[in-house]
Each structure stands twice: as C-alpha cells, then as structure tokens.
Amino acid sequence: MAAPLTSRDPVAPVLRAFVCTVVPEASDLDEERWSELRRLIALALRDRPAALRRRVRFAFYFVQWLPLFRYARPFTALDAGRRARFLSFLENNPLQTVRTGFFGLRTLALLGYYGQPQAAAEIGYAATARGWDALR
Amino acid sequence: MNTRAYDIVIIGSGAGGGAVAQELSSLCREAGLRIAVLEKGPKLRDDEFTGGELEMSRAVYEDGGGFLTADGAMTLAFGSGYGGSTVVYTGTSLLPPPRVIEHWNVPGLAHEEIARRAQKFIQQNNVHLLEDPLINENNKLFVEGCRKLGWRAEQFPVNVKGCRGSSLCNLGCPNQAKQGTNRVQLPRAEQNGVEVVTRCEVLRIEGKSLLARVCEKPADGKGEPSSWPPGDYRIDAKATVLSAGAVHSPALLLRSGFECALPRLGHGFTSHPAFILVAEHPRPITNFVGHPKSFYLDQFAESDRFILETCMYFPFVTAKSLAGFGSEHSSFLRAFPRLQMILVLACDHVDEHNRVAIDSAGRPVVHYHFTPEAAQSLIRGAIASAKIFFAAGAARVHLPVAPSPTLTAADASRLDAIAADCRFVPGKTAVSAAHLQGGCAMGRSPQDSVTDSRGRVHGHPGLFVADASLFSNSAEINPYLTIMALADRVAETIREEWRALQ
Numbered sequence: 001m002a003a004p005l006t007s008r009d010p011v012a013p014v015l016r017a018f019v020c021t022v023v024p025e026a027s028d029l030d031e032e033r034w035s036e037l038r039r040l041i042a043l044a045l046r047d048r049p050a051a052l053r054r055r056v057r058f059a060f061y062f063v064q065w066l067p068l069f070r071y072a073r074p075f076t077a078l079d080a081g082r083r084a085r086f087l088s089f090l091e092n093n094p095l096q097t098v099r100t101g102f103f104g105l106r107t108l109a110l111l112g113y114y115g116q117p118q119a120a121a122e123i124g125y126a127a128t129a130r131g132w133d134a135l136r
Numbered sequence: 137m138n139t140r141a142y143d144i145v146i147i148g149s150g151a152g153g154g155a156v157a158q159e160l161s162s163l164c165r166e167a168g169l170r171i172a173v174l175e176k177g178p179k180l181r182d183d184e185f186t187g188g189e190l191e192m193s194r195a196v197y198e199d200g201g202g203f204l205t206a207d208g209a210m211t212l213a214f215g216s217g218y219g220g221s222t223v224v225y226t227g228t229s230l231l232p233p234p235r236v237i238e239h240w241n242v243p244g245l246a247h248e249e250i251a252r253r254a255q256k257f258i259q260q261n262n263v264h265l266l267e268d269p270l271i272n273e274n275n276k277l278f279v280e281g282c283r284k285l286g287w288r289a290e291q292f293p294v295n296v297k298g299c300r301g302s303s304l305c306n307l308g309c310p311n312q313a314k315q316g317t318n319r320v321q322l323p324r325a326e327q328n329g330v331e332v333v334t335r336c337e338v339l340r341i342e343g344k345s346l347l348a349r350v351c352e353k354p355a356d357g358k359g360e361p362s363s364w365p366p367g368d369y370r371i372d373a374k375a376t377v378l379s380a381g382a383v384h385s386p387a388l389l390l391r392s393g394f395e396c397a398l399p400r401l402g403h404g405f406t407s408h409p410a411f412i413l414v415a416e417h418p419r420p421i422t423n424f425v426g427h428p429k430s431f432y433l434d435q436f437a438e439s440d441r442f443i444l445e446t447c448m449y450f451p452f453v454t455a456k457s458l459a460g461f462g463s464e465h466s467s468f469l470r471a472f473p474r475l476q477m478i479l480v481l482a483c484d485h486v487d488e489h490n491r492v493a494i495d496s497a498g499r500p501v502v503h504y505h506f507t508p509e510a511a512q513s514l515i516r517g518a519i520a521s522a523k524i525f526f527a528a529g530a531a532r533v534h535l536p537v538a539p540s541p542t543l544t545a546a547d548a549s550r551l552d553a554i555a556a557d558c559r560f561v562p563g564k565t566a567v568s569a570a571h572l573q574g575g576c577a578m579g580r581s582p583q584d585s586v587t588d589s590r591g592r593v594h595g596h597p598g599l600f601v602a603d604a605s606l607f608s609n610s611a612e613i614n615p616y617l618t619i620m621a622l623a624d625r626v627a628e629t630i631r632e633e634w635r636a637l638q
Contacts, residue, residue, distance in 0.1 A: 021461065021462065022461040022462070022465075023461070023465075023466060024462060024463050024466060025466060040190060043190075043194070044190075044194075044200060044202070047199070047200075048199065048202075049499070084461075084462055087461060091460070091461075091564060092561075092564065096207065096209065096562060096563045097563075099561070099562075099563030099564050100207065100208035100209055100562075100563040101208075103208070103563055103564065103566070104208060106456075106461060107202075107456055110452055110455040110456050111190065111452050111456075113455075114451040114452040114454075114455045114469065115189060115190040115451075115452045117188070119451065120189070120450075120451045122470075123451060123469050123470050123472045124470075124472045124473040125424060125450070125451050125472045125473075126424065127187065127302060127303050127304055127424040127425070127450070128187065128302065129186075129187055129300070129302045129304070129310035129311055130300065130302070131299075131300035131301030131302040131303065131311075131425050131426070132270070132300060132301040132425055132426065133300060134425065135422070135425055
C-alpha cells in the first residue's frame with residue numbers, strides 16, 4: 001500500500017469484502033465512492049512507516065486466506081454470515097496481536113467509509129463553522 | 137550544513153513552548169537576546185481550518201491523530217503545528233486538586249504556586265464559563281442525568297472568545313475562537329522579536345548545538361512554508377528549552393544519548409486512557425452544534441480513579457469508538473442526530489511498564505500496558521456513564537466493555553450486575569489518550585527524575601524542559617494550564633540565571 005490503492009491492487013477485492021462486512025451500507029456505494037474510499041485509506045497510510053504499511057497488507061492477506069482452514073474458501077468467496085462470523089473470531093481472538101490487527105483493518109474500513117463527507121451527511125451529521133447560526 | 141546561532145532556543149510551540157516564548161520575549165527588546173521557537177509542524181492560515189474530519193486530522197495532528205502505542209492497543213492524539221496541542225484541545229481550563237500536586241512530591245513545588253502562576257494565563261486566554269444559551273442538549277442531558285443520580289456535574293471553564301458553537305474544537309477552531317498559544321502567546325512573543333520557525337524538526341542535541349531539519353511544504357499539504365529554506369541545520373544555543381511534549385521531549389533526549397546519565401528518561405509516562413461512550417435518545421438533540429465539552433464529573437476521581445467529561449466527536453472517530461461492526465454498529469451511527477456522548481478517562485498512575493523509548497531510527501515508541509486498576513477505572517466509568525445516559529432518558533446505550541454492547545432501557549436497573557461481567561480487552565475496545573504526561577519528570581536527583589523542580593535537566597546546565605513531560609504523575613485533569621504554570625516557572629528560572637547561563 002505504498003502506492004495509492006487502486007482497483008487493480010490484489011488487496012482491493014479483500015478490502016471491498018471486508019468493508020462491506022464492517023459497514024453493510026457500503027454495498028450500495030458506486031464506483032466513484034469506492035475509489036474515494038481507497039484513496040482515503042491510501043492517504044492515511046502514505047506517511048506512516050513502511051513496516052506498518054507492510055503489516056496492513058499482510059493483515060489483508062491473512063483475512064483472505066485464513067478462512068481456508070475453517071471454511072475451505074477464501075474470505076472473498078464466503079457468504080455474508082460466514083464473513084461476519086470470521087471477523088468476530090478475529091475481533092475476540094485470545095491473541096492480542098490478532099485483535100489489534102483486526103482493529104487496525106476495521107479502523108481503515110471505517111475511515112474510508114465514514115471519512116467521506118457524503119457518508120457523514122447520510123447519517124445526519126452536519127457540523128459547520130457556522131455553529132448555532134446554522135440552526136437559526 | 138546551514139548554521140544559525142541564538143541565545144535561547146525553544147523546541148515546540150504548544151502550551152509549554154508558547155508560554156516560555158511569551159515570558160522570555162521581552163528579553164529580545166530589553167537585552168537584545170535572539171530567541172527562536174523551532175516547531176516541527178506547519179502554521180496554518182485561518183482559512184485553512186475547514187472542520188473536515190480527515191483533512192484537518194492530517195493537518196493538525198501527529199500521524200493524522202493515529203499515533204499508536206507499541207502494541208497497537210491505544211491511540212495517542214497530540215497536535216503538531218504552530219500552537220501544538222493547544223490548537224486541537226477543547227480549551228477546558230482546570231487546575232489539578234491540591235492532593236495531586238502533594239502526591240507528585242516534588243521538592244519546592246506547591247499547588248498554591250501553580251494556581252498563582254496559572255492566573256496570568258487564565259486572564260490572557262479569556263477563561264470563563266459559557267453562558268447557558270450556548271450550552272447544547274448533549275451537555276444539558278449529562279447535567280440532568282447526574283442530577284437525577286445525585287451526582288454533581290461541574291461546568292468547565294473554557295478559553296474561548298467569540299465561540300460560535302461549531303463543535304469542531306478538536307479539529308482546530310474554524311472561527312479562531314479558541315485561545316490557544318497560536319492565538320495568544322506565540323503572536324505576542326513574535327511581536328516582541330521571537331522568531332518562530334515552522335516545519336523544523338530537531339533531530340539531536342549535541343552539547344550546546346542542535347541538529348535540525350527543515351522540510352519542504354508537501355505539494356498537497358496545508359500551511360505556510362517554513363521561513364528557513366529546506367535543509368539540515370546546526371543551531372547553536374546558550375540555553376535550550378524542550379517543549380516538544382511528553383512523547384517527543386523524552387524521545388529527543390534519548391536520541392541524543394542522555395539515557396546513560398539520566399536512567400529515568402522516558403519513564404513515568406501516564407496518559408489518562410479514555411474511551412468514548414455513546415447513547416441514543418428517542419428524539420434528535422443538539423449535539424454537533426455548541427461547545428462539545430462543557431461539563432465534567434470528577435467526584436469519583438479519588439475513590440474510583442475515573443473522570444467523566446461531555447464530548448462530541450466526528451463520524452469516523454465515533455465509528456471507531458463503537459465496538460463491533462455490521463448492522464448494529466451502523467445503527468448507532470445512523471442515529472447521529474440523536475446521540476449523546478460521554479468521555480470516560482482513567483486516572484492512571486506511573487507504572488514501570490509505561491514509558492517512552494525510541495526505535496532503531498530514533499522515532500518515539502510508547503510502551504503502554506493497561507494496569508488492572510486502569511482497566512477497572514474504565515469499566516467503573518463506563519457503568520457510571522450508562523447510569524447517566526439512562527437517567528437522562530436514553531433509549532439505548534453502547535457499552536463497549538459489556539458482553540453484549542447494546543443495552544436498552546430495560547437494562548438500566550441492573551447495571552451493577554452487568555458491571556460484574558464487563559471486561560476491558562486491549563485491542564478490542566477502542567482506547568485513546570490525549571493527556572500525555574511524564575517521561576522527563578521533575579524530582580530530586582538523576583536517580584529518581586530527569587529534571588529538578590524548575591525544569592533544569594540534571595547535570596546539563598542550560599538545558600531545560602517545559603511541557604507535560606515534567607509531570608511526576610498523572611494530573612488527573614486536562615493538563616494545559618498546569619503545563620503553562622510550570623513553563624512560567626521555567627521561564628522565570630532562565631531569566632534569573634541568564635548571566636550564569638552565558
């Protein structure tokens with residue numbers, strides 16, 4: 001993820017499946033919004049240490065391939081229920097490294113989705129510099 | 137290598153650096169001294185404070201607000217730029233209770249003196265209580281919930297002037313209402329002749345010289361370019377004041393090889409670990425208009441080690457703070473206009489595991505381990521918050537430490553029983569900290585501390601610390617006024633000892 005995350009990046013389909021599991025409403029995003037979501041994530045990672053970016057990429061591969069052992073399918077091939085159960089397994093894992101890894105990916109997914117002004121507007125958040133004046 | 141020479145160099149421009157710069161600035165006129173403030177971050181123009189969540193986080197916070205502890209279990213939020221963290225705090229202006237300063241047990245430092253010195257900054261920063269019409273329902277519901285429970289919520293004095301209630305304090309006030317050092321102390325210091333150099337990171341201290349690097353303004357970055365051309369600099373200074381904050385001040389001294397002489401360097405780090413709790417009311421309330429942090433509850437600080445504060449955050453931060461994912465998680469976000477929020481802060485104590493270190497590249501690494509006491513404080517604070525939410529009429533509460541995080545009004549009567557099943561799980565529950573303290577603590581000797589009670593680094597004449605890293609233990613309250621009072625004391629010491637320092 002050193003370079004901007006494009007739709008052709010091998011991680012992109014995993015990211016998409018992951019985001020749709022974390023934020024179900026993301027399934028309704030159009031390609032422009034998905035592109036913006038990927039751009040925001042890439043921007044958030046751009047200035048972070050290279051080791052962190054490598055860990056993020058590794059964590060997405062981990063999410064994609066670990067379900068093979070349980071469901072005989074990669075993450076992107078699972079149905080929504082199994083995806084959610086698998087992510088719950090990561091979130092509640094006894095190993096703190098696994099939990100924090102999941103938390104990091106979840107944070108990126110939420111950043112990409114809720115960091116978009118359109119998403120903020122959709123949930124009714126409308127803070128502006130005008131403050132009280134905007135209500136009057 | 138470019139070279140520069142100053143009489144006094146101040147590293148960092150937040151509450152500590154800004155206060156020292158202002159207090160020493162008259163020396164520029166009176167005695168012709170050359171004083172510089174070196175600030176790692178940029179100086180933003182007024183029109184660049186847009187209130188956009190991600191855009192502003194990237195511009196005004198270290199690592200965009202995502203600086204993580206070594207194990208990734210806690211996010212540390214601290215400002216980076218002209219004004220430091222005073223650009224991104226909410227302006228809440230309190231002093232610690234006398235028992236805290238007594239517990240610090242720093243020889244020659246009394247609560248009375250901190251309170252006296254803070255008065256100057258209370259005046260300068262227009263600290264006052266907001267008038268009732270400017271208090272939003274998010275805050276009023278907190279007061280009402282506390283009242284129904286028989287608890288006494290207190291109003292925060294805040295340092296705003298012409299607050300329009302944007303609620304965007306933590307992203308830098310878009311209306312320039314908050315009276316941080318970027319609005320008050322630094323402009324005064326500059327008027328008196330202090331030079332403030334932005335985008336200038338001090339890499340090492342070598343005797344009486346500083347090695348620093350000035351960076352170019354990124355093509356897509358906010359803020360003005362540095363007044364110095366990009367490149368590496370050797371800066372000579374007769375006196376140096378470290379005010380880079382509780383992460384960067386110890387890290388700079390560690391990078392510069394001071395740990396051999398100062399074995400306590402980096403130790404004693406505390407942070408008031410905190411999490412954001414959210415409740416949904418049956419009707420829309422005013423929450424993202426109005427000052428976000430007008431009330432607090434500290435009556436359990438001594439007995440149960442937690443403080444509750446009102447708060448209101450932005451969509452991404454709120455989403456991150458809720459446990460879990462999926463439709464239940466989304467349902468809280470989709471109720472945003474009906475959300476009430478409370479921030480739970482644990483009053484953590486100095487613990488041997490918790491310290492600032494550096495990695496092989498010299499970057500700061502913060503090791504933080506949640507003690508069982510801190511975890512219990514967070515759980516107790518969460519349960520108390522849930523009681524306040526329900527007493528104020530919330531329909532449901534999100535309690536990230538509960539086995540099932542969503543509680544309904546039917547659970548209100550059995551919160552104490554639920555508390556027994558609550559668990560704080562690092563890496564699962566979103567925890568962040570913005571009150572970073574310690575690492576260059578004051579004390580008696582190099583065996584127990586890094587500086588003396590006046591911020592002089594043990595064994596290094598001419599080297600001072602003036603920021604929250606001086607704190608010998610947790611302040612148990614929002615720290616900026618205490619930092620300014622201590623910085624005032626450091627500045628006075630430099631003035632008194634200037635002849636000898638030369």
